[in-house]
Amino acid sequence: MEIERARKRIAQLSEQLNQHNYQYYVLAQPLISDYEYDMMMEELIKLEKQFPELILSSSPSQRVGGEITKNFQSFPHRYPMLSLGNSYSRAEIADFINRIKKSIGNKVEFVCELKYDGVAVSLHYKNGLLKQALTRGDGTKGDDITTNVKTIRSIPLQLTGNYLEDFEIRGEIYYPRKSFEKLNASRAEEGQALFANPRNAAAGTIKLQDSAEVARRNLDCWLYYLVAENDDLPFETHYESLQKAKKWGFRISNDIALCVNENEIFEFINNWEKARHKLPFDIDGIVVKVNSFAQQRQLGFTAKSPRWAIAYKYKAEEAKTRLLGVDFQVGRTGAVTPVANLKPVLLAGTTVKRATLHNADFIAQLDLHENDLVTIEKGGEIIPKITAVDLSERDANSKTISFLTHCPECGTKLTRQEGEAAWYCPNSDGCPPQIKGKIEHFISRKAMNIESLGEGKIALLFDQGLIKNAADLYSLKYDDLFGLEKIIETADENNPGNIITRKVSFKEKTSENILKSLDESRNVPFHRVLFALGIRFVGETVAKKLADAFLSIDGIKNASFEQLIAVDEIGEKIAASVQQYFSDPNHLILIQKLKDAGLQFEQENKISADGPLKGKSFVISGVFSVSRETIKKLIESNGGKNISSLSNKTDYLVAGDNMGPAKKQKAEKLGIPIISEEDLHKLLE
Numbered sequence: 001m002e003i004e005r006a007r008k009r010i011a012q013l014s015e016q017l018n019q020h021n022y023q024y025y026v027l028a029q030p031l032i033s034d035y036e037y038d039m040m041m042e043e044l045i046k047l048e049k050q051f052p053e054l055i056l057s058s059s060p061s062q063r064v065g066g067e068i069t070k071n072f073q074s075f076p077h078r079y080p081m082l083s084l085g086n087s088y089s090r091a092e093i094a095d096f097i098n099r100i101k102k103s104i105g106n107k108v109e110f111v112c113e114l115k116y117d118g119v120a121v122s123l124h125y126k127n128g129l130l131k132q133a134l135t136r137g138d139g140t141k142g143d144d145i146t147t148n149v150k151t152i153r154s155i156p157l158q159l160t161g162n163y164l165e166d167f168e169i170r171g172e173i174y175y176p177r178k179s180f181e182k183l184n185a186s187r188a189e190e191g192q193a194l195f196a197n198p199r200n201a202a203a204g205t206i207k208l209q210d211s212a213e214v215a216r217r218n219l220d221c222w223l224y225y226l227v228a229e230n231d232d233l234p235f236e237t238h239y240e241s242l243q244k245a246k247k248w249g250f251r252i253s254n255d256i257a258l259c260v261n262e263n264e265i266f267e268f269i270n271n272w273e274k275a276r277h278k279l280p281f282d283i284d285g286i287v288v289k290v291n292s293f294a295q296q297r298q299l300g301f302t303a304k305s306p307r308w309a310i311a312y313k314y315k316a317e318e319a320k321t322r323l324l325g326v327d328f329q330v331g332r333t334g335a336v337t338p339v340a341n342l343k344p345v346l347l348a349g350t351t352v353k354r355a356t357l358h359n360a361d362f363i364a365q366l367d368l369h370e371n372d373l374v375t376i377e378k379g380g381e382i383i384p385k386i387t388a389v390d391l392s393e394r395d396a397n398s399k400t401i402s403f404l405t406h407c408p409e410c411g412t413k414l415t416r417q418e419g420e421a422a423w424y425c426p427n428s429d430g431c432p433p434q435i436k437g438k439i440e441h442f443i444s445r446k447a448m449n450i451e452s453l454g455e456g457k458i459a460l461l462f463d464q465g466l467i468k469n470a471a472d473l474y475s476l477k478y479d480d481l482f483g484l485e486k487i488i489e490t491a492d493e494n495n496p497g498n499i500i501t502r503k504v505s506f507k508e509k510t511s512e513n514i515l516k517s518l519d520e521s522r523n524v525p526f527h528r529v530l531f532a533l534g535i536r537f538v539g540e541t542v543a544k545k546l547a548d549a550f551l552s553i554d555g556i557k558n559a560s561f562e563q564l565i566a567v568d569e570i571g572e573k574i575a576a577s578v579q580q581y582f583s584d585p586n587h588l589i590l591i592q593k594l595k596d597a598g599l600q601f602e603q604e605n606k607i608s609a610d611g612p613l614k615g616k617s618f619v620i621s622g623v624f625s626v627s628r629e630t631i632k633k634l635i636e637s638n639g640g641k642n643i644s645s646l647s648n649k650t651d652y653l654v655a656g657d658n659m660g661p662a663k664k665q666k667a668e669k670l671g672i673p674i675i676s677e678e679d680l681h682k683l684l685e
């Protein structure tokens with residue numbers, strides 16, 4: 001395609017994708033299917049690969065991330081980011097209202113909003129484009145998190161309608177509760193440290209160096225405060241400014257109330273005190289603001305906070321109950337998670353019977369004993385946590401709760417790796433929950449995407465002896481499936497630790513769907529098959545990187561440790577895990593069976609297709625006139641390969657500004673030509 005046609009198509013795709021993004025993530029009213037959206041995004045990314053010079057700062061492709069931020073640079077805030085005065089009692093709110101009325105008279109209107117519990121962000125927009133996103137920092141200067149913020153789907157990269165030319169809008173980036181639970185569950189399985197609550201998870205995520213990882217993490221954002229030069233603001237009130245901002249594409253809550261007196265404000269506070277537990281995200285209070293901008297100016301600021309706003313904070317809800325016992329659950333990777341069984345108690349509107357105990361260290365920190373009287377709290381998490389033990393109520397001869405030494409499912413001795421919090425059952429191919437978990441992962445949407453099959457049906461097939469591993473799925477016949485049914489017990493997704501019973505049955509249509517879907521999965525590309533194998537630390541992205549670098553399962557199996565770590569983003573931990581996987585003969589048998597079943601174990605197209613850089617490998621280092629990601633894309637789209645470290649197999653070192661002296665020395669020692677960004681362009685000619 002010639003460049004002018006590409007420019008037009010890129011503009012058209014960007015506009016459509018931005019619009020669909022808004023429909024889906026802001027309005028929650030999608031107009032097209034995920035598939036159609038993915039196809040458009042794929043086309044856009046392909047065109048941008050071909051013409052990297054046409055990549056716009058507002059391109060929807062930025063949503064998938066890819067750029068790495070080594071250091072988050074600090075920038076001054078144009079308007080200081082202040083905090084709010086806090087209050088914990090109705091009396092303090094009444095004082096606030098009286099103070100205001102005394103100062104500016106009785107005719108005053110208030111806006112009540114939810115106080116989102118996340119990380120404050122300030123977004124600067126100029127001519128409708130997101131220019132910069134800063135954290136609060138110390139209030140006068142904050143860190144530039146623009147690249148990561150661009151991956152948050154509900155934050156518009158390009159505004160629509162009659163927007164202001166130059167302004168900032170502030171809001172709160174947060175981690176939705178469900179996504180937070182999933183994140184922690186998978187971290188627990190992988191033995192990584194857990195986030196204490198969604199706020200910490202949001203704060204940790206927004207400062208990740210790899211924006212592609214941020215993109216995968218489902219952060220979201222509410223916006224609540226528009227700031228610009230007074231003379232530039234064409235609105236009289238805060239409420240009006242938010243309604244206008246909503247029209248430009250921002251995600252602004254509908255849970256806002258205009259109140260004219262104390263009673264109306266208290267009603268808002270009281271309603272949300274109960275209703276907050278049903279929200280899919282955390283709030284820690286409500287915010288009361290004076291609505292009129294003129295009155296806000298009259299009231300002004302103290303050194304720390306505006307006089308025209310105050311926060312009312314809710315207290316964390318707590319309850320005391322007895323510990324009845326501890327269960328140990330074994331997950332897909334063999335990680336053993338302790339769960340406390342509690343005497344049922346009412347907390348924040350629900351009856352709580354279980355609480356997570358995370359890992360052995362957590363139990364030791366609490367010094368938990370049998371039958372202890374414990375305080376449970378519903379903070380950020382859906383599953384309550386034990387925050388304290390009442391020692392005065394402890395039975396004199398009660399025993400300490402100790403962690404298991406052997407797997408509760410298969411009896412194998414548990415192991416723990418140095419530096420990891422979780423204990424594991426190492427019997428990965430013989431321990432029932434691990435086998436079932438692996439098969440569940442294998443059939444999941446992002447892996448082999450087998451329809452009509454889920455946790456319950458996998459459990460039933462396993463219990464019937466019909467499947468012992470993923471390869472057995474491909475030997476299933478209609479007669480094996482049709483008519484099978486059983487009442488089974490599974491974990492309650494909304495209340496981990498709780499068990500629910502349900503009936504699982506294979507009817508005619510289901511059985512047909514499963515077999516059809518299994519058949520179709522023979523076309524699933526290699527990188528997803530690799531992901532489906534469930535090799536520890538090999539997630540979607542790593543699987544893609546490995547597939548691109550080695551092109552087949554045998555290529556990966558035969559790669560040396562050095563070759564593995566030479567691949568971009570593959571570190572020692574992943575390389576060791578990959579080698580360990582292939583050293584197990586059972587895994588080689590499984591792969592052979594899957595090969596025999598007709599699955600793809602080779603990359604279809606080599607990404608390094610024809611081009612002037614075909615067969616050449618590059619290391620890039622330093623700062624360039626465009627982003628490093630753009631340089632990498634340029635190399636790849638012309639047939640070259642990017643590698644992360646210099647070796648005697650490297651053909652060129654592309655040096656930008658500020659390249660470290662060590663790299664230069666190493667390249668010189670190995671006799672690798674050092675070329676500039678300009679030289680690279682010459683190679684393309």
Ligand code: IVH
Pocket residue numbers: 082083084113114115116117119120171172224225287306309311
């Ligand atoms: S207004 C000048 N509105 O709470 C004050 N803040 O404890 C501008 N927050 O710094 C802030 N929800 O990070 C405002 N609806 C809301 C809010 C909100 C959460 C955060 C924000 C602020 C902190 C103060």
